[in-house]
Amino acid sequence: MKKTPSSAKTKISLFVLLVIFITIALSLAAIIFAIQAFSTGQELVAGYLLLIGFLAAALSTYVLFQTRKRMLHLRIKTPPxxxxxxxxxxxxxxxxxxxxxxxxxxxxxxxxxxxxxxxxxxxxxxxxxxxxxxxx
Amino acid sequence: MNELAAMTALQNQIMQEPFGEYSWILNVLIYVFFFVFMFYGQKINTYIMLREVEGSLYKLKYIRDDGRKIAVETIKEIGKSQTDPTVRVDRFLEYFTISPQSLDPAGLVWKLEHVLDVRENRFKDEVKLMAPAADKTQTNNLENTLEAAMALNYIYKVIRHFYLLGKKTLSLYIIMQIQMILPLIMREAEAYASALKAFAYGQPIGDGAGALVAAKLMHGQPTRKIAKDCVVATVPIEGRTAYVIKAEGHGGNVGKPGDATKTIIEENEGKIATVIMVDAALKLEGEDVGDIAEGVGAAIGGPGVDQFKIEETILKYRIPIHAVIIKEDIGDAVSPLRKEIFDSVDTAIERIKQVILEKTKEGDKVIIAGVGNTIGIG
CATH class of the missing domain: 2.20.28 (Rubrerythrin, domain 2)
Structure with missing residues (x-):
């Protein structure tokens, strides 16, 4: 039987983590640009950037928590x-x-x-x- | 910054005129989606199903590895072997049993019994080699632990087979058949994982409900060995003589209730008023755990050898057979005993007494067979 290192079984994939964090960074950038656009009077652009930023941030955070939840779900609970x-x-x-x-x-x-x-x-x-x- | 300015300008333009000169984009997208789903819909479905199976396979792999780890650790702890048992455990997990040829079914039960006996002896010998310091009870528990780990390994390998085959052929029908039964398989795998821990610690399991009924009835009475891994106690109940049978505890063991029942009937030259069998049985969704039901027939699971023997013997002497079952689902049957099942044991005893009163006369002899794994039940 092939053996898997124990850490590999419970670790979240590095690639997934990288994608999540890049999305979070981009969404933060979008929010910053939205603030800038708002200060220069481009309300519509600011509005869209803000929407995109918040949506992306919410989605990536959700995916991150879901991945963590799935990892926790893998553990078999022993009832007392x-x-x-x-x-x-x-x-x-x-x-x-x-x-x-x-x-x-x-x-x-x-x-x-x-x-x-x-x-x-x-x-x-x-x-x-x-x-x-x-x-x- | 220039790119960002260009992007925002374009975005601005698109958003300000959503259905203007760019509405063709929406049209093209709709057509693209239409044709993609028309020609590749099944493939997309296949990939979605494959992802679903992959997720469950990942979980099965975790459960299988965890089970193997628990088995190895328990053997090391109890067995106190000089050598590392891991290699032997890995070899054990790959063991298989070939059932006898059934082209000519005459005598099939005896062939099956022989193969199962050989299998059990082989398993016991292997466990003895892995854990030389284990006593009889611990050997039985370790054997059960390894069998649960073996079941988990088998489930994982079968699902992996269908997953890889489906991936290789991209056949929707190969993937679909495994995806459809996956929730049931996952439930079974989780139940085995729970069972493995119960066996490793020697905790009573739901399947032992029948054995617990018999243990409660025979408690305080002298017992004698009647068949392989089976004991009997003569208990006076409601003015009748009851021969109460159960597997020899408190290690993980189901015994041979078929042989035990046959021996008692033959010892009494067939003068047995009735046989009452008590066992745990699978409940249907919507029924409560621990519900009791009564019926007729040999209430015993497994490969069918014991059921065959009991039916043959009672037919020979025309003895009526009654069954009392305690309902539970597959998860409860192999995981540590639930309170509801434990509490229902007393109700089952009351029902047995009621059957005895209704179906037999004072001074009659009856057999009460408590069927199930007696792990954790003395």
Missing amino acids: ITTTIECRKCSFKSVRDFQRGDYIFKEVDPCQKCNENMLITAIYREVKERKEKTRF
Whole structure:
């Protein structure tokens, strides 16, 4: 299997970055020229240059953020997993993060209250899902 | 500055007379667009689809590489091997299994079972070589981790194949068929990526819902090994004797519930009132995760060997078979157990008890088979 350097996987392409920054620079230049044209009384030219400048700046910033967002989207999120430990004698319950080696019905440390061995009774993840409204 | 002045002058002229003497430009542009789209519309569509597939391929490559990295790191951590396992892992990811010839289907199940047994033994031997310090549970978990990494590698390679083939031939139909199913493939790949992490850490997964039902029923009762990687406990439920079967935990393992069910039925000379199977099943969009449904038939997935064995045995002794399923989607089935699925296990137990009460008499013997991967379930 071919291996890719880890940095190459998450890095934004240099070419794309270059294009984005050149566009931003040009849009800034257009805004400066617009100010100059406005001061010399060419309102219409100034207006168009201002429009072009702002549009180009907005578009390039949007593309930059989109590229960054796509990079972040590539990372696979690991949901937090919780382990519930219960005492069978006194029903004392404690919840903590999952640790490697945990499994359901594993006997763990003695209970803080009655010294009886505690049992892992649940291991799960909680998903906060936004339910899409549908008529069906 | 001269160029800028000329440009602004021209711009000024065009903008001041938008539909004047330059209106022909607009006309030409419209014709150009018309003819370009008429003759090259399909090509443009092809390029757009290729870009879409390329974006997903990029993501698949990232997921595949990440999966491989996790597998290698877990093996290094657990296995404490003297040598670097990376080369072996890379070789493992390329393993394949050839299914038996089905031109003459008689005896196909046994051939398939044999091939699957050989595959499993080979995988276990490989894992042992990669991670000599791993115990039985860890070996099972590592095997599952590597299988998930293998699935990710395969998905990536198939999509890459169609992408490159499409690019080479510029055939809309090659690219279109992969582009159309891409959202489903991406969902599956993300599910496997999530599964890989669960297997690496030994966390229970959604597919283990059936095994969890059986584990809850048999908890506190003595168990005995009944078939390869399968245990059984005799549990009194509602005045009946229930033989509760599940895969041997708590490592990643599905066992052989087909063999286990067959053995118990034969041990009791067919005097079993009913067989109840519990398994996780794929839900349809719109259904809730953790919903319970009841039905008849052998509720068991996989290659079909175990289902065949169960059906053969119950037919021989004319034993009725019932199924209780816990609904979840593909992503939930292979990723860490969701709270909704965990909570639905108690409801499933209640439904099983209801089936027992309705379909059997006091003193009868029943089999309850909890099907699924028992990773993280003792």
